[in-house]
Amino acid sequence: MTAILKIENLVKRFGGLVATDHVSLEVMPGEIHALIGPNGAGKSTLINQLCGELQPNEGAIHLAGRDITHLPVPARVDLGLGRTFQITSLLDEMTVRDNIGMAVQVREGGNFRIWDALRRRRAIWDETDRLLAGCQLADRADVVVADLSHGEKKQLELLVAMAMQPRLLLLDEPMAGLGHLESQQMIGMLRDIRKEAAILLVEHDMEAVFALADRISVLVYGRIIAQGSVDEIRNDPAVREAYLGAEDELC
Numbered sequence: 001m002t003a004i005l006k007i008e009n010l011v012k013r014f015g016g017l018v019a020t021d022h023v024s025l026e027v028m029p030g031e032i033h034a035l036i037g038p039n040g041a042g043k044s045t046l047i048n049q050l051c052g053e054l055q056p057n058e059g060a061i062h063l064a065g066r067d068i069t070h071l072p073v074p075a076r077v078d079l080g081l082g083r084t085f086q087i088t089s090l091l092d093e094m095t096v097r098d099n100i101g102m103a104v105q106v107r108e109g110g111n112f113r114i115w116d117a118l119r120r121r122r123a124i125w126d127e128t129d130r131l132l133a134g135c136q137l138a139d140r141a142d143v144v145v146a147d148l149s150h151g152e153k154k155q156l157e158l159l160v161a162m163a164m165q166p167r168l169l170l171l172d173e174p175m176a177g178l179g180h181l182e183s184q185q186m187i188g189m190l191r192d193i194r195k196e197a198a199i200l201l202v203e204h205d206m207e208a209v210f211a212l213a214d215r216i217s218v219l220v221y222g223r224i225i226a227q228g229s230v231d232e233i234r235n236d237p238a239v240r241e242a243y244l245g246a247e248d249e250l251c
């Protein structure tokens with residue numbers, strides 16, 4: 001089976017600092033692969049190279065078998081790379097349904113200026129309703145974004161990303177700022193989403209990582225120090241020492 005994402009020996013230097021140091025990992029179809037590590041480990045630098053916002057100094061990135069290392073951001077999106085954009089990308093005065101519908105429309109090649117004419121098209125709303133079905137947000141479809149809670153905005157952000165039909169979704173701390181109930185809802189959404197897109201999950205919330213991940217890579221000072229299943233990572237002495245330190249944090 002071809003990996004959806006294959007990263008080979010990715011190196012990114014900022015002057016004398018090696019922020020990602022020969023990082024290699026694979027994400028298989030249907031898999032949730034978590035990337036964990038302490039502050040400054042290089043997680044965001046890695047994600048930014050995958051998105052195309054940073055160019056690596058060495059190494060290669062393959063998406064579903066295609067070398068995307070030197071492709072610009074929009075070309076990567078066209079090939080199926082998706083990410084969330086930290087709520088700021090949501091349109092505050094528009095409803096939940098319109099935000100998703102607009103993203104569906106963008107994927108189909110339309111643009112914001114002709115949105116009013118396009119919003120009457122049935123196919124857009126069928127796809128929007130499909131994305132909303134089964135989500136907590138379905139009951140809030142006609143609420144404007146400005147009136148949503150933080151957790152609801154994060155759920156909407158995820159649905160907007162899924163409207164682009166990515167093969168691989170890059171998620172940078174989806175649990176950040178969520179309460180316990182909202183985190184549980186987010187975990188449920190991510191479990192559903194994995195049926196449609198593989199996920200590379202950067203997350204500090206270990207409860208969520210252990211609940212969701214098929215495989216975990218541990219990044220410390222730019223290097224992968226361990227890769228494995230939840231049990232393998234939990235029981236790895238090097239991970240305990242280098243990353244979390246306190247044993248009970250991994251339980």
Ligand SMILES: Nc1ncnc2c1ncn2[C@@H]1O[C@H](COP(=O)(O)OP(=O)(O)OP(=O)(O)O)[C@@H](O)[C@H]1O
Binds near residue numbers: 042046
């Ligand atoms: N544009 C930049 N110029 C110089 N140094 C940078 C730049 N971006 C990141 N760094 C450095 O690279 C290292 C990795 O940073 P990065 O933000 O990728 O870590 P992180 O694992 O995402 O941390 P956090 O969990 O705090 O978000 C850090 O030492 C950081 O200071």
